[in-house]
Amino acid sequence: MNAVHLMTVHQAKGLEFGLVIVPHLVEGRFPSSRRSEGLTLPNDLLKEELPPAELHMAEERRLAYVALTRAREEVVCTLAGRYEGVKDWRPSRFLQPIRGDEGRELAARQLLTPPVGGLVEVARQVELPLNDAPPIAALSYTQVDTYLRCPQMYQYRFVFRLPTRPRPQMQFGRILHEALKDSLGSIERDRPLTWEMVNAAYVAAWARERFCAPEQAPSLQDLGRSYLRRAFDAGDLSKPLLLEQPFSLRVDGLRLSGRIDRVDRHADGMYEVIDYKTGSTRRATELQRDLQLGVYALAAREVFRFEPLTLSYYYLETSERVTVDKPSERLEEDRQTIVRVADGIRAELFPAKPDRMKCSGCDFKLLCPSAAV
Ligand code: SF4
Structure with missing residues (x-):
């Protein structure tokens, strides 16, 4: 049915239309000069610290991204030099990259007759500007990993701070981590862990999560329960030394933060750092x-002084523990990799690294001019 939908940018989140019209692209309206609650992300997801004035602009930029990427075919951006009153309005900074393309602007002018004193512009792909990128003082492992996968993806996610979609597999992993943390954390010296305690923690973790794919929830609930049952039956759910331990590590003047799932201390004095994985065993x-x-090895040695040390991935699908040796030369390579990533981010080098598989699962493929899809 042909129809025009009138909605706010917030209401348009997650929707797509053939043609989208974004009005009021003037400084003071979009971006607005007023600070509001708007579209917020949890602080835990915002690893880079922005000064307060930047936060509002970053939020407006995210809203502009949402608005300008709702279209399957065309976006029409409109603005006027005058609205009510006598104020002269300046074009929005979000139009800057669109207006830079003269060819598209001319095409737009042939297609549409702009109102007197106004402007109409059409864009198919939009790059949002970011002026004065904040300095990098701290990074998380996720940020380093994202930069290594694709620096352009890093820029969209952590510099422009564009939102990403929740994914069932990630939520499933988070629920299992929560259930393990809560059940292992409830072990007392005179109160050993029972299957009922593990199951209760698992049910509570599901209840807390707003799952993005309800149709997959029942089968994933059964699957996760079978993972936990197998780990419980194998005797792998014993009281740990540390659980969900945050760390902050210095690497070449940079703070690298992260969280270790679990640390065990064995009878022979050996420390074991364990990370749970829900993917296939490697x-x-x-x-x-x-x-x-x-x-993890750098944090365990340099922050917690755990020696002797082993590092393991625990694959929940198979209850398999894969232990890996990280000699000091490998750790030095890892340190150099982190330094290289930090240097790239500081120099604002965000080249795209397109790859068909990577791009097909990328949240920014509709926006990214280099997407290999
Ligand atoms: S679409 Fe591909 S090239 Fe573009 S940001 Fe995503 S992963 Fe990188």
Whole structure:
């Protein structure tokens, strides 16, 4: 049915239309000069600290991204030099990259007759400007990993702070981590862990999560329960030394933050850093150059002084524990990798690294001019 939908940008989130008209693209209206609650992200997801004035602009930029990427075919941006009153309005900074393309602007003018004193512009792809990128003082492992996968993806996610979609697999992993944390955390010396305690923690973790794919929830609930039951029956759910331990590590003047799922202390004095995985099992030889384990090893040695130390991934699907050796030369390579990433971010080098598989799962493929899809 042909129809015009009139809605706010917030209401348009997650929707798509053939043609989208974004009005009022003037400084003071979009972006607005007023600070509001608007579209917020949890602080935990915002790893880079922005000064307060930047926060509002980053929020407006996210809204502009949402508005300008709702269209399957065309976006029409409109603005006027005068609205009510006598104020002269200046074009929005979000139009800057669109207006830079003269060819598109001319095409737009042929298609549409702009109102007197107004402007009409059409864009198919939009790059949002970011002036004065904040300095980088701290990074998380997720940020380093994202930059290594694709610096352009890093820029969209952590510099422009554009929102990403929730994914069932990620939520499933988070629920299992929560259930393990709560059930292992409830073990007391005189109160050993029972299956009922694990199951209750698992049910509570599901109840807290707003799952993005309700149709998949029942089968994933059963699957996760079978993972936990197998780990419980194998005797792998014993009281740990540390659970969900945050760390902050200095690497070349940079703070690298993260969280270790679990640390065990064995009878022979050995410390074991354990990270739970919900994906397929990888062999120890494949994990020799795994950066995440390198980061854990650096944190365990330099922050917590855990010696002797082993590093393991615990694969919940198979209850398999894969232990990896990280000799000091490998750790040095990992440290250099982190330094290289930080240098790239500081120099604002965000080249795209397109790859068909990576791009097909990328949240920014509709926006990214280099997407290989
Ligand atoms: S679409 Fe591909 S090239 Fe573009 S940001 Fe995503 S992963 Fe990188």
